[in-house]
Amino acid sequence: MKARVFVTLKNGVLDPQGKAIGNALHNLGFASVGDVRQGKVIEIELGESDSTRAKAQLKDMCEKLLANTVIEKYEIELR
Amino acid sequence: MKARVFVTLKNGVLDPQGKAIGNALHNLGFASVGDVRQGKVIEIELGESDSTRAKAQLKDMCEKLLANTVIEKYEIELR
Numbered sequence: 001m002k003a004r005v006f007v008t009l010k011n012g013v014l015d016p017q018g019k020a021i022g023n024a025l026h027n028l029g030f031a032s033v034g035d036v037r038q039g040k041v042i043e044i045e046l047g048e049s050d051s052t053r054a055k056a057q058l059k060d061m062c063e064k065l066l067a068n069t070v071i072e073k074y075e076i077e078l079r
Numbered sequence: 080m081k082a083r084v085f086v087t088l089k090n091g092v093l094d095p096q097g098k099a100i101g102n103a104l105h106n107l108g109f110a111s112v113g114d115v116r117q118g119k120v121i122e123i124e125l126g127e128s129d130s131t132r133a134k135a136q137l138k139d140m141c142e143k144l145l146a147n148t149v150i151e152k153y154e155i156e157l158r
Binding site for chain 2: 006008018021024025028030032033034035036037038039040041042043044045046047048057060061064065066
């Protein structure tokens with residue numbers, strides 16, 4: 001089973017990298033670009049066929065290693 | 080319109096960061112974890128309501144700035 005985990009900064013947290021990308025896009029002429037946020041995506045192959053158990057494991061991984069839950073939020077997508 | 084752009088290393092390209100995450104997960108006891116790859120996700124707010132034009136713009140952004148197409152591939156998701 002394949003999974004994708006998105007880790008992004010929480011909404012209130014300043015994201016200078018996202019801001020930099022937004023400014024660069026504006027400078028390149030993409031005027032319609034509004035807010036930009038950058039995060040991480042982690043693609044994991046799991047040897048687990050039960051989706052409920054897979055989700056529970058992934059949540060555990062996020063809490064323990066993948067995300068810093070003080071400033072980051074995560075989202076899990078099974079595929 | 081909100082869009083998500085995923086930028087990940089192409090399949091043949093070595094991903095040491097992904098490997099490090101995989102090893103760390105193994106060390107934490109997640110034995111079912113297989114291959115791990117890490118990439119970037121960029122969330123963009125676009126002031127464009129036509130989805131075809133939005134997609135074309137996003138593709139342009141990826142080619143010009145967001146992805147290094149020599150070693151990275153990208154994926155666009157409108158939401």
